[in-house]
Amino acid sequence: MEMVNIKINGMPLSVPNGISILEAARYAGIEIPTLCFLKKINQIGACRICMVEVKGARSLVTACVYPVNEGMEIFTNTEKVRRSRKLTLELILSTHDKKCLSCVRSGNCELQKLCKEFGVDDEDYFKGENVRYDFDDSAAHMIRDNNKCILCRRCVAACDNQNISVIGANARGFDTHIGSAFEKDLADVSCISCGQCIVNCPTGALREKDETDKVLEAINDPEKFVVVHTAPSIRVTLGECFGMHLGTNVQGKMVAALRRLGFDKVFDTDFGADLTIMEESNELLERIQNGGVLPMITSCSPGWIKYCEHYYPDQLDHLSTCKSPQQMQGAMIKTWYAEKMGIDPKNIFVVGIMPCTAKKFENKRDDQNASGYPDVDVSLTTRELARMIESAGIYFNHLPDEEYDNPMGDSTGAAVIFGTTGGVMEAALRTAVVKITGQENDSPLEFTEVRGLQGVKEATYSVAGMDVKVCIASGMKNAKIVMDKVRAGTADYQFIEIMGCPGGCVNGGGQPIQHAVVHNFVDLTAIRASALYETDKAMPKRKSHENEAVKRVYEEFLGKPGSHKAHEVLHTSYVPRPKYK
Amino acid sequence: MVKKISKIPFNGTPEQEARLKEVINESKHDKSLLMHVMQQAQLIYGYLPFEVQVMIAEGMDIPLEKVYGVSTFYAQFALSPSGKYSISVCLGTACYVKGSKDVLAKICEKLGIEPGECTPDGKFSIEACRCIGACGLAPVMMVNDDVYGRLDPSQVDGILDKYMA
Structure with missing residues (x-):
C-alpha cells in the first residue's frame, strides 16, 4: 500500500494514499462530524458539516469525500471551520421541526448532538417560511415525519442498497422532500418494511410505529x-x-x-x-x-x-x-x-x-x-x-x-x-x-x-x-x-x-x-x-x-x-x- | 413549486406506446439516457403521467422513484397534460405589478383548476409564465398563440367564453 505523509492539525502522519480526510483523521484520533456520509453507500458530500481547512485550498473542503495526497496539511478545528459548521447547523435547523423534548430520538439524535457540541444556541437564527408536511403513517411498520428530515439522503441510500428504491428526493430547491413516486403513501408502494431507512436516519424523521x-x-x-x-x-x-x-x-x-x-x-x-x-x-x-x-x-x-x-x-x-x-x-x-x-x-x-x-x-x-x-x-x-x-x-x-x-x-x-x-x-x-x-x-x-x-x-x-x-x-x-x-x-x-x-x-x-x-x-x-x-x-x-x-x-x-x-x-x-x- | 399530478385518466394510444417503446429500446443500454427518453416521452404524450413513467422505469430498468425524482426536479417535465387551449398568464415583474396575479386567480376560479393543471374535459390548462416580452401591454396572458393585453379580471369571462363554445 502506498503511503503518503500528511499533517493533521500540525501532527505529522503517514496514511494510505487516496483515503478520505475523514478516514485519515481517524488515524490521528480525530472524529470529524458527518451527517450525510455513510461509507460505501452514501458518499455524496451534501450536508457540508464535515468541512475542514486544507492548506493552499481555495475554500473549505468536504472531508468525507476529499482524498489525501502527499504533503497535505489539514486543519479540522480552526475558527473558520467551527464557524462554517455552526452556520450549517443553523441553516439545517431553520427548516427542522425542533420538537426535541418528546422526540423518539432525543438523546440519540445526530443533529442534536452536533448542535450541542457546536453551541448552537440561537436555533431560530434563520427562521422563516416553512413547508409543513403531513406524517406518512400509512405503512404497518413506520412513520415518516418530513418536518424533521434534514435531506441527508441516508434513508434513500439504504433503500437503494436494498435494491428497493421506493423513496427518493422529489421536487427541487426549497420544496425538496423525501417521498415515493407520484407522492404515494409508503403503504401503496412496494416497500418491504425492512426498516433499514430507520436505522440509518440521523434524526427522528423516520421511526417505527410505536405499539408499546x-x-x-x-x-x-x-x-x-x-x-x-x-x-x-x-x-x-x-x-x-x-x-x-x-x-x-x-x-x-x-x-x-x-x-x-x-x-x-x-x-x-x-x-x-x-x-x-x-x-x-x-x-x-x-x-x-x-x-x-x-x-x-x-x-x-x-x-x-x-x-x-x-x-x-x-x-x-x-x-x-x-x-x-x-x-x-x-x-x-x-x-x-x-x-x-x-x-x-x-x-x-x-x-x-x-x-x-x-x-x-x-x-x-x-x-x-x-x-x-x-x-x-x-x-x-x-x-x-x-x-x-x-x-x-x-x-x-x-x-x-x-x-x-x-x-x-x-x-x-x-x-x-x-x-x-x-x-x-x-x-x-x-x-x-x-x-x-x-x-x-x-x-x-x-x-x-x-x-x-x-x-x-x-x-x-x-x-x-x-x-x-x-x-x-x-x-x-x-x-x-x-x-x-x-x-x-x-x-x-x-x-x-x-x-x-x-x-x-x-x-x-x-x-x-x-x-x-x-x-x-x-x-x-x-x-x-x-x-x-x-x-x-x-x-x-x-x-x-x-x-x-x-x-x-x-x-x-x-x-x-x-x-x-x-x-x-x-x-x-x-x-x-x-x-x- | 411542487408540480401538480394530473388526476385525468390516462388515455394513451397503442401508437404512442409503440413509439415510446422504440425510444426505450434504442436507449436502454445506457441509463444515462434517461433524460433523453423522458424528453421523447413528453413529446409523444405531451406530459409524463404515472403510466408513462412506469413504462420508462421498467424499460430502462431504473426505479420508478428515480424517474419521478427527475421529472419533478426539472421544470421542462410536466405531470399534467396541456389542454386544447393552453393559457399562460405572465407573472413577470411588469405584469405582476400591474395585477396579473388577480387575473390568474380569476381564471383559476372560473375553470376550477390551479396553475399546472388541466380541466377534466381536456379543454383548458393554466400555467403561470415568466416575462413574454410584451411588458408594454401588461398585464398579459396568452391562449395558445393569441395574446391579450392590458387586462383586468373583469375581462376574463369574455375572453374564455370565446373558447368555451
Missing part, C-alpha cells in the same frame, strides 16, 4: 394473560440501548426486565426457531424425495417474503410454507400451551420482541391465526422494548440474570444463530444431516462455509452419498442476484436461505440505532453476529431437534413434522403483490 401502548394496556388488563417472547438476536443487541459494549449478551437481564414489566410468561423465540427447523428440514427432505419445487427458500424473514411477493410473484412456490419463528411461537402459545394451561386463546396476548420492523407487517398478515386469533398480537422492536424498560424506571444494568419460563424457554445453539446470515442454514444442516444419516454423535456441528458476512455464499455438502448444494443471501441486492438465477432455472441448489437485511437480523431495521460514525468505522453486524456464535458455542444443546420443549409438542400435540396438525398450526401461504399500484 397496546402492550401496556394488555398488561394492565386483568383479563389478559400476556406472554412475551424474544427473538434470538435481541439478547446481543438490547444492551447497546443501556450503554453496554457492542456484542454484550444480556439474556438474563432482559428476561428479568420483562418479568418486572409485568409479563405473565417470558418465553424464548428460540423455541419457535427450533420448531421452524423441524418443519423446514422435513419440508425440504419431502420436496427432495417427492420431486417438489426446488430450490426451497427459507421464510423466516418477513421483509424478504414481502420482497418476493412484490418482485418475484411468479416464484412463490419456492418459498417454504413454514411460518416464521415469531409466528410459530405465537401459534403454539395460543394452541398447545393454551390448551395445556386451560386458558381461552381469546384472553392470551402474545408480544414478540423482534429485531425487525417487517414483523409488524407480518403479524397482521392473513393466514397467521392458528387458534382463530392472531398468532402474535403485537411485535415490538428492540428499541421499543428498551424504551419500555426505561420508562418503567427499571435499572437494567443492575438487574440479576434470570431464566426464561418453561416450557417454551428451552433453546439450542442452532436457534440462537438464526439471528445472523447463514444461521438458519447452519441450524437446518445440523438437523438435516442427523435425519439423513441417522447418526447423532458423529455428525458435524459447525458449518463454517455458510458463516460470514459476504452477500452471497454457496456450499456443497456430501451427506450419505447425496450432494446438498446450498446458498445464502442477505440484503435484497443479493437476493436479486440469487432470485434471477432461480427464475432463469439456473440455480442448482436444493436449499436457499434469504434474509431481508444485509447481514441478517443482527443488522435488522428494529435494532438499536447506532450513529453513522459506528456504521462507518466499526463492523457492527460482525460484532453482533460473533456474539451469537459465542453464545451458540457455550450452549449445552446445539441442534434444534434436541430442544426438549420441541420434542414435547410433537409428542403431545403435533405428532410428527409435516403432520396434518403441523400444517394447520405452523404453515402459511403467500400472495402475489403488485410492484406498482
